[in-house]
Amino acid sequence: xGFLDDFKRWRLAQQGLSSGRKRxxxxxxxxxxALEDSRWVKLALYAxxxxxxxxxxxxxxxxxxFADDPLKGTLYGFIIAITAIVMFQVxxxxxxxxxSRVVLVLGGLIGHLVMVQVAMRLVDxxxxxxxxxxxxxxxxxxxxxxxxxxxxxxxxxxxxxxTLIGCLFVPRGDALGYMILSLVGGMTxxxxxHQVRKRxxxxxxxxxxxxxxxxxxLILGRLDVASVFGPDSVDHLQVLGTGSAAAFGTxxxxxxxxSGLLPIFEGVFLLTTDISWLELSDLNxxxxxxxxxxxxxxxxxxxxxxxxxxxxxxxxxxxAPLCRVCSYFHDVGKLKKPGYFIExxxxxxxxxxxxxxxxxxxxxxLAHVKDGVDLAVKNxxxxxxxxxxxxxxxxxxxxxxYRRAQEQKKxxxxxxDRRLENPxxxxxxxxxxxxxxxxxxxxxxSGIIALADSIESASRSLRKPTPARIRTLVxxxxxxxxxxxxxxxxxxxxxxxxxVKESFAATLRSMLHSRIDYPKxxxxxxxxxxxxxxxxxxxxxxRVIPMRKRA
Numbered sequence: 418x419g420f421l422d423d424f425k426r427w428r429l430a431q432q433g434l435s436s437g438r439k440r441x442x443x444x445x446x447x448x449x450x451a452l453e454d455s456r457w458v459k460l461a462l463y464a465x466x467x468x469x470x471x472x473x474x475x476x477x478x479x480x481x482x483f484a485d486d487p488l489k490g491t492l493y494g495f496i497i498a499i500t501a502i503v504m505f506q507v508x509x510x511x512x513x514x515x516x517s518r519v520v521l522v523l524g525g526l527i528g529h530l531v532m533v534q535v536a537m538r539l540v541d542x543x544x545x546x547x548x549x550x551x552x553x554x555x556x557x558x559x560x561x562x563x564x565x566x567x568x569x570x571x572x573x574x575x576x577x578x579x580t581l582i583g584c585l586f587v588p589r590g591d592a593l594g595y596m597i598l599s600l601v602g603g604m605t606x607x608x609x610x611h612q613v614r615k616r617x618x619x620x621x622x623x624x625x626x627x628x629x630x631x632x633x634x635l636i637l638g639r640l641d642v643a644s645v646f647g648p649d650s651v652d653h654l655q656v657l658g659t660g661s662a663a664a665f666g667t668x669x670x671x672x673x674x675x676s677g678l679l680p681i682f683e684g685v686f687l688l689t690t691d692i693s694w695l696e697l698s699d700l701n702x703x704x705x706x707x708x709x710x711x712x713x714x715x716x717x718x719x720x721x722x723x724x725x726x727x728x729x730x731x732x733x734x735x736x737a738p739l740c741r742v743c744s745y746f747h748d749v750g751k752l753k754k755p756g757y758f759i760e761x762x763x764x765x766x767x768x769x770x771x772x773x774x775x776x777x778x779x780x781x782x783l784a785h786v787k788d789g790v791d792l793a794v795k796n797x798x799x800x801x802x803x804x805x806x807x808x809x810x811x812x813x814x815x816x817x818x819y820r821r822a823q824e825q826k827k828x829x830x831x832x833x834d835r836r837l838e839n840p841x842x843x844x845x846x847x848x849x850x851x852x853x854x855x856x857x858x859x860x861x862x863s864g865i866i867a868l869a870d871s872i873e874s875a876s877r878s879l880r881k882p883t884p885a886r887i888r889t890l891v892x893x894x895x896x897x898x899x900x901x902x903x904x905x906x907x908x909x910x911x912x913x914x915x916x917v918k919e920s921f922a923a924t925l926r927s928m929l930h931s932r933i934d935y936p937k938x939x940x941x942x943x944x945x946x947x948x949x950x951x952x953x954x955x956x957x958x959x960r961v962i963p964m965r966k967r968a
Contacts, residue, residue, distance in 0.1 A: 576603030623672025750789025
């Protein structure tokens with residue numbers, strides 16, 4: 418089919434009916450997509466994870482709880498791994514939908530457990546003193562990594578199951594202490610690393626995890642503080658200092674490792690963290706700079722949409738940095754024909770739509786979505802940005818030109834009634850020709866941006882933007898979107914939609930607020946003259962006359 422399409426395009430180009438170029442489209446590799454969605458691949462990943470957990474328990478160091486009965490320990494590890502798989506499949510359906518996410522989660526768990534086993538073997542081999550056994554374990558590795566990349570729920574899942582399986586790698590008497598340290602340290606990293614927007618925050622989270630690990634170690638008696646004040650205080654103080662340095666150093670190094678590896682994980686697994694979204698929000702991007710110069714009205718519109726959508730996303734807990742960046746680029750397709758969009762038109766230039774038919778005008782307006790995708794793919798923008806470009810209009814109707822076409826047809830029908838026009842010459846008006854190709858918004862962020870885009874455009878027509886009129890406008894736009902089915906595929910709940918409307922209204926009130934009337938220049942000059950000479954006043958004609966003395 419690809420060869421046939423290329424041949425047809427070449428024939429049209431030869432006839433002067435086409436430029437021969439093919440518009441870029443955002444699509445994934447079919448082989449990769451098949452692997453992502455394959456159930457057999459997912460089952461193989463689950464089976465590999467369960468077997469790896471069992472083998473790791475079987476080959477754990479001799480001092481562990483199941484050194485005398487390794488098969489029993491292997492069975493326990495296998496059972497916990499199966500439990501983790503079931504919980505992952507049932508409770509985290511969004512994360513397990515793509516097989517690449519399964520690889521990231523289960524591979525992160527295995528990597529964490531390998532590090533735990535390495536630390537235990539170093540202790541058993543005498544390279545690390547027994548007293549520091551748990552202070553060299555990177556408790557935050559998998560929970561922090563998954564929390565930053567996939568969210569708090571996946572991070573908590575990792576903290577629980579690396580703790581349960583890790584308990585099988587430690588001596589029987591230390592299992593309870595390890596469980597407390599691992600679970601609390603992992604959960605602390607998940608809570609602190611949630612919605613990280615600066616890499617420095619990861620380092621701060623590592624410091625706090627180290628502090629929590631050290632404090633729990635002191636409480637559980639892994640380090641004896643009281644002995645510092647005994648006869649061998651110097652030796653005990655050295656032990657306490659080394660343990661503290663190990664706890665903080667391990668946690669901080671873990672955070673630094675995750676911070677350094679984040680770009681690699683984002684590129685391999687097609688994920689974008691808040692850190693990367695903030696880096697992408699730089700207005701010096703080539704397309705945004707071009708928009709500032711060639712389509713300033715569209716650029717300003719995009720900035721306002723970004724402010725509206727970001728504030729609304731913050732209110733409902735959606736991804737605010739994503740909304741901000743995607744709003745900057747959502748109308749980038751207007752760069753192809755900026756003069757055909759009203760926000761870029763000036764009063765001294767004739768509207769280019771005036772000589773065109775409504776169908777042709779609608780075709781130009783509708784094309785800005787496909788042009789936007791073409792530019793986004795060409796400039797290698799984030800796939801989430803491309804999704805928003807495609808979805809921000811859904812399959813909505815270009816109402817202005819559709820109604821204009823209906824009015825023109827009505828006039829033509831009147832000519833037919835007067836026998837001034839042949840009915841066979843009347844053009845057919847198909848509503849599909851005036852609708853965007855879609856798809857409809859499929860995420861909360863995309864739905865918020867679609868609403869913000871329509872509300873910002875409509876707010877420009879408000880002559881006296883009072884709070885009541887702004888609220889009515891927001892309610893009307895959202896109601897029309899819902900009735901048209903544009904939010905049918907969007908996971909926004911009614912409660913979230915109410916919060917989003919309140920946020921839109923509040924943000925618009927702050928942007929469209931009225932100002933006080935400052936005195937004119939004539940009034941200022943009059944006031945200055947009066948202050949300079951209080952015995953004189955200015956008449957209505959502007960002539961200065963002396964004031965009469967009062968009796």
